[in-house]
Amino acid sequence: MRHLPEVQRGPSLLESNLSGLMDELFSDxxxxxxxxxxxxxxxxxxxxxxxxxxxxxxxxxxxxxxxVRVEDGQLVISGEVKRREEVDREQxxxxxxxxxxxxxxxxxxxxxxxxxxxxxxxxxGILRVSAPLRESxxxxxxxxxxxxx
Numbered sequence: 001m002r003h004l005p006e007v008q009r010g011p012s013l014l015e016s017n018l019s020g021l022m023d024e025l026f027s028d029x030x031x032x033x034x035x036x037x038x039x040x041x042x043x044x045x046x047x048x049x050x051x052x053x054x055x056x057x058x059x060x061x062x063x064x065x066x067x068v069r070v071e072d073g074q075l076v077i078s079g080e081v082k083r084r085e086e087v088d089r090e091q092x093x094x095x096x097x098x099x100x101x102x103x104x105x106x107x108x109x110x111x112x113x114x115x116x117x118x119x120x121x122x123x124x125g126i127l128r129v130s131a132p133l134r135e136s137x138x139x140x141x142x143x144x145x146x147x148x149x
Contacts, residue, residue, distance in 0.1 A: 041077065041104045047137055052113060054106060054129040060097070063122045068129055070108065070115040075129060078103040112137060 043056040066079040080101045113131045120129045
C-alpha cells in the first residue's frame with residue numbers, strides 16, 4: 001500500500017499517527033484468517049407492538065448477499081460485502097471500508113418468540129428483522145414491589 005505525502009495525511013499529526021498505528025495493527029489480520037469487522041453490522045434492538053425488532057446497518061451489502069436464520073435460540077445474520085471492482089492493494093492510499101464475510105448473532109427469548117413467524121426486510125442498507133412476541137418482554141420483566149415488614 002502506498003502512503004500519501006505527509007502534508008496530505010490528515011488535519012493533525014496526532015490523527016495521522018493514530019490512524020497509521022491502527023492500520024498497521026490490523027494490516028495482517030486478513031492474512032491469518034481473523035475477521036476484523038467489529039463495527040460492521042451495528043444493530044438496534046427494541047420492542048414495539050409486541051414485536052422484538054432488530055435493525056442492522058449493512059452498508060454496501062446487496063439483499064441477495066444477506067442470510068437470516070433462527071438457530072439454537074439465536075437470530076443469526078450473515079452475508080458478504082463484495083467489492084464492485086478489483087483494485088490492487090498497492091493502488092490504495094488508505095483502506096477504511098471492510099469487505100468479506102460477516103456474521104452477527106443475537107439471543108432470542110425462546111419462551112417468548114414465535115420463531116416460525118420471524119420476518120426480515122432489507123431496504124436502503126438496513127436489515128429489519130421482526131420476531132413476534134407472545135407477551136411483552138418489558139411487561140414480563142417489570143419490577144415487583146415487595147413490602148418489607
